[in-house]
Amino acid sequence: MGFVEIKGQDTAVQILKKSILSSHVSHAYLFQGLEGVGKKTTALALAQALNCLKFDTSLAEACGKCSGCIKVENGNHPDIQMVIPEKYVIKIDQIRSLKGKVYYKCYEGRYKVIILDNAHNLTIEASNSLLKVLEEPPQDTVFILVTSEPGKLTDTIISRCQQIQFQPLSVYTIKELLMKKNPEKLSQISLAAGLAGGSLAKAEELLAEGEVLENRQETINFVKKLFELSFSDIILWCEKWDREKKKVKTILEIIQLWYRDLLVFRTTGREEILINQDLVADIKNSQHTLLNINYALLLINESIKNLEYNVSPRLVLEVFFMKLKIN
């Protein structure tokens, strides 16, 4: 753990380190950014730094060896509370019991650190009951709200926290991190890193379901010849994918990235900012007009949203392809 190990979040880490050094640690932080970019790791690193018994001020790093650090690392430090959603939501009772504990003094560390993971899952009641304590917590208490969807939090919560932005990781950073963990899957790493859209967790997921990457070619080929296919073909393909239990969202995202590349290349003519780096030739040869590409992107977005609303995945996919073809 520790700040050193957090990659690609220089600004966020810098802000936190400087606040510790100048003893300007706020009582409430909101860590926001894509899933899998290091928000929770940073939260734990901050907790460690605040409770390290031999804090090194020259490096602004926790020592990692004292009992405080080791306990944070093992997740059993008595002054650090982790609140995680129960059955998808953080309930008011969880916040109430938290408030009971906050008013005790620190057991052994210097700060009580309360980490609310996936804070966007706070129920309305829970987030309201958090407001007062979040604004004026007892001494030496630091709240860290971690969320990938800050839009779902209320204004009143956001306004009480210092907001720390976490950036999507660069393709290079993801590659590096993946190499360390999975040196055997070298061939797929750069592709997974490109398709992950800046999220390490996503890249790892893609890599784990290696199949998805292999199927990318199949999916893109399908989209390319969509206009030659009949509607019955489309339905048959969707049925096939459904039978093979493919994730519709992943399929749509692959198509989304493909059209994004078409759009970017058509408008800028630059190869280096494309994501599907291995398909540059195909992208150059594409016959789509800009209007077509744009329409496709809007359709994909709508379809993904429909998936979130629990529409049957197979229907979403079928309707998507048909609409795309009719256009």
Next chain:
Amino acid sequence: MSYTALYRAFRPQRFLEVVGQEHISKTLKNALIHQRVAHAYLFCGPRGTGKTSSAKILAKAVNCLGLTLGEPCNECSNCLAINAGNFLDVLEIDAASNRGIDEIRDIRDKVKFAPSQGKSKVYIIDEVHMLTSEAFNALLKTLEEPPSHVLFILATTEPQKIPLTILSRCQRFDYRKISTSEIKEHLLSIISQEGIRVSDSALNIIARKAAGGMRDAISVLDQCIAFAGETIESEDVEKVLGTLGEEQILKISDAIVKGDVGTVIFLLNEYLQSGKDIKQVTRDLIEFFRQIMLIKLSISGEIISINAEILPFVKEQAASLSIPFLGQLVLKLNQVEREMRWTSQPQILLEAGLVEVIFQGQTLEVAEKPTPVKAKAVDTSIKSEKKLQVREEKAQDVKENTVAMLDVKVANTANFQDIKRRWPDVLEKVKQIKITTHAFLVAGEPIGIDDQGTLILSFKENRKFHKDKILQTENRQLIEKALNELFGININITCTLEGQDNTGANSQDGSAFDKAIEFFGGNIVEIKE
């Protein structure tokens, strides 16, 4: 000693220090001076505007021993005890956590007792909108006629959730959002007390970002101090917030103005690579184009927050944009920002949105001039042909003819879509001119525009009479005139009966057959008996 956030350290202690709510402070002070303090107040308004602070000040003022001109002294024992939070008669209740009927019953039971320390007992019920409806109702009687030594202050951000019966028992004060200049002024006084140097442009960014909430503003300032130390420049603020710098905004808006999609997308990628936050970038663009729109509408004064140094450049950009386009741009960006909550790829959303609106803007210029359908179609094709050509040359050769053909078709149907969408308007218009024609016309519906640019109306088989009536010169001309007035186009109409074709559109049958094959695939099988 742990650090206290600036927004807590600088919580106002007197009515005078509550920024931007003079209308409320003055009323409360006068009530205090003339000893006309009501027994129940409701403070409502957006986050960070001073509700809880005012409640605390009022609690102090009614208990203060040395009240001067309606302001608490902050020196007497009562004031000091309240400031320290250990005064027995001021009870701050978090209604969001204690929201049940039992907690309210508890208040009701204890209200009767006389104050133990001060002059009156003050109940500050914060976040009151979260009380359950039973709890609200249990409060009603007490709230209406409390003992003379009791003062209730309710505070909430969502007054619409408070039952009317509660509202009618309270004096209601609405806190308003604090203006950018007021926030800036207050920040200036804070930094001078803290001994910190902050550049003017940095303050501007902070004040604008706060969007009316003083707490937000002070919180950002706090964060910047933690990040940059004693002197804060606009670059530091931009880095902390992930917003675009002025120069960066100018660059990308310049590309948008010129319709240079390539540069727009390239710049966007560059900014995001350098660590800007995509949502913040979207918001920055919305605000910037809103400003351009305001400049375009010749609005001046405080509302324009653009730096004087770059104002000439902005004005130049404003000159080459039309108001409808700007409106569309702001709307689209707003929509994109809203949609971003749902997507895992916000960048793609913004890219697609910008491309769409830029291209729409370019065809919009054409659409503004009322021209006959056919001429317009050609016009569009030439325009977009030109636009496309530039890009196409970069990518590859596309057969120009096919593109042109395609576009004519698109324009034609687009126009038809327009007519079809506004068909109710057409009906209404016709009704105004001659009601009998309207009666015949409602039986039909527009189904398409043929190659000659004639609008085809379709009637059900049993409505032949209606069709014939519409085809009479008098009625036909009337409808054509209505279409002309509504869409600014000269278009002829013709009618057809469902099922049988009498207008010469003979390919219907065959195309339906083709379509069936296209839909379902398969072979043609002849059945012999």
